[in-house]
Amino acid sequence: MEMDVHWADNPSTGNALLTLIELGQRARAAASAEELAFLAVNDTHALLAYRQAALWFPVGGVRCLSGVVEVDANVPYVQWLTRLCAALSAAQADAAPRLVSAADAPDEVAREWHEWLPAAVTWIPLPASSAQTSPSGGLLLAADQAPDLAVMPLLQEWRDIWLHTWHARTQVTDQSLPARLRAWWTGSAGQSRWRRPALLALAAAVMLCPVRLTVLAPGELVPANPATIRAPLDGVIDRFAVQPNQSVKAGDPLFAFDQAPLVSRLEVAREGLATAQAEYRQATQAVLGDPRSRPQLAALLGKIAEKEAEAAFLEGQATRSRVLAPRDGIALFDDPTEWSGRPVQTGERIMQIASPSDVEIEAWIPIGDAIPLAPGDTAVHLYLAATPLESVQGTLRYLSHRAVPRPDGTFAYRVRARLANPAGLRIGLKGTAKLVGDWVPLGYWVLRRPLASIRQWIAY
Numbered sequence: 001m002e003m004d005v006h007w008a009d010n011p012s013t014g015n016a017l018l019t020l021i022e023l024g025q026r027a028r029a030a031a032s033a034e035e036l037a038f039l040a041v042n043d044t045h046a047l048l049a050y051r052q053a054a055l056w057f058p059v060g061g062v063r064c065l066s067g068v069v070e071v072d073a074n075v076p077y078v079q080w081l082t083r084l085c086a087a088l089s090a091a092q093a094d095a096a097p098r099l100v101s102a103a104d105a106p107d108e109v110a111r112e113w114h115e116w117l118p119a120a121v122t123w124i125p126l127p128a129s130s131a132q133t134s135p136s137g138g139l140l141l142a143a144d145q146a147p148d149l150a151v152m153p154l155l156q157e158w159r160d161i162w163l164h165t166w167h168a169r170t171q172v173t174d175q176s177l178p179a180r181l182r183a184w185w186t187g188s189a190g191q192s193r194w195r196r197p198a199l200l201a202l203a204a205a206v207m208l209c210p211v212r213l214t215v216l217a218p219g220e221l222v223p224a225n226p227a228t229i230r231a232p233l234d235g236v237i238d239r240f241a242v243q244p245n246q247s248v249k250a251g252d253p254l255f256a257f258d259q260a261p262l263v264s265r266l267e268v269a270r271e272g273l274a275t276a277q278a279e280y281r282q283a284t285q286a287v288l289g290d291p292r293s294r295p296q297l298a299a300l301l302g303k304i305a306e307k308e309a310e311a312a313f314l315e316g317q318a319t320r321s322r323v324l325a326p327r328d329g330i331a332l333f334d335d336p337t338e339w340s341g342r343p344v345q346t347g348e349r350i351m352q353i354a355s356p357s358d359v360e361i362e363a364w365i366p367i368g369d370a371i372p373l374a375p376g377d378t379a380v381h382l383y384l385a386a387t388p389l390e391s392v393q394g395t396l397r398y399l400s401h402r403a404v405p406r407p408d409g410t411f412a413y414r415v416r417a418r419l420a421n422p423a424g425l426r427i428g429l430k431g432t433a434k435l436v437g438d439w440v441p442l443g444y445w446v447l448r449r450p451l452a453s454i455r456q457w458i459a460y
């Protein structure tokens with residue numbers, strides 16, 4: 001009450017109240033949070049003369065500085081000021097403005113006080129909301145001389161006006177979703193008493209919800225039971241009689257090897273056989289005049305048999321050099337021009353003959369994504385790149401026990417799945433396969449990969 005009498009006897013009180021009213025009007029007329037912050041650090045000078053001012057919040061640090069258009073959080077002054085404001089906010093027991101000094105700051109901050117601030121500093125706490133009394137932010141005013149204590153009630157009233165406008169302005173436009181969630185989580189004492197346990201119980205219930213354990217892998221439509229055509233001999237491919245994806249019948253010619261080396265070797269073998277037969281005839285005539293030459297006949301008969309086997313083998317090679325289709329289907333291979341004139345070895349795969357309707361899914365599960373899958377019971381969905389809005393349904397038929405190298409050099413587990421309806425599907429279409437495993441809690445589904453990575457480093 002004596003303070004009110006003191007104001008009435010003080011001729012400057014009327015001017016201070018008018019200034020306070022004017023500041024309140026300007027705060028309510030502010031169009032943005034940035035304008036409000038600028039008003040706090042610069043126009044508060046009308047109530048209290050100071051040299052430096054800073055607006056600080058726990059989230060974001062120093063928001064605005066007096067006389068500065070933009071705050072650089074990397075400069076030493078701002079970093080030191082952030083540590084000082086955080087220490088003052090943590091040590092504040094109530095929301096009333098007060099005078100602070102280097103003695104109120106931690107030792108590592110107080111040692112640099114004289115480098116950045118004068119001795120007289122006023123700290124005005126800024127509560128997070130009107131329902132809270134504990135400070136969460138603050139306005140720091142640094143002056144060369146300590147202010148008159150009579151101005152503290154005016155500063156507190158100006159703080160309340162500014163905070164009301166700040167909360168109304170930043171409630172929708174300036175507050176991010178994490179900040180809203182944090183404010184909802186903290187809340188008041190009565191609200192947090194039931195909010196936190198309820199939220200934790202809800203999170204636990206959600207993490208225990210059963211979901212299907214699934215894994216994604218690159219997939220492709222491949223022939224289920226193709227006839228693989230391999231090189232029957234070592235040689236050079238001369239020409240192809242079919243084109244890629246061409247329909248063929250059993251017995252149709254597919255490709256042929258260069259015949260020149262085979263014909264040359266066959267002629268040499270036949271000439272050798274004729275020579276061996278002629279030598280045998282001469283030896284039989286000589287035996288009639290000289291019985292001692294009879295043992296040579298056995299050697300000559302063996303030589304004839306050797307030449308006959310060689311000629312028969314080369315005749316077979318000549319026959320196999322013209323490869324025929326073993327069954328009906330379509331020819332699956334690369335561009336014929338890449339094979340013509342190319343030397344191949346016996347057993348090297350050249351092409352496949354597959355039935356257009358005999359199609360299944362092939363997928364490659366990465367080693368890190370391997371999950372328990374039961375053949376015959378696991379559903380496989382293939383989302384083709386050509387038809388992303390539809391999926392191809394199948395059932396797991398085969399899962400390799402060992403990881404095998406893929407064409408790109410990585411190792412993965414090969415998966416084969418039977419199609420429920422293979423009609424209208426073309427061999428070679430690629431996409432993403434989704435393999436559905438057993439039911440597991442949602443928490444396990446979320447944490448499976450992180451836990452697997454941790455176990456690789458922690459053997460416990």
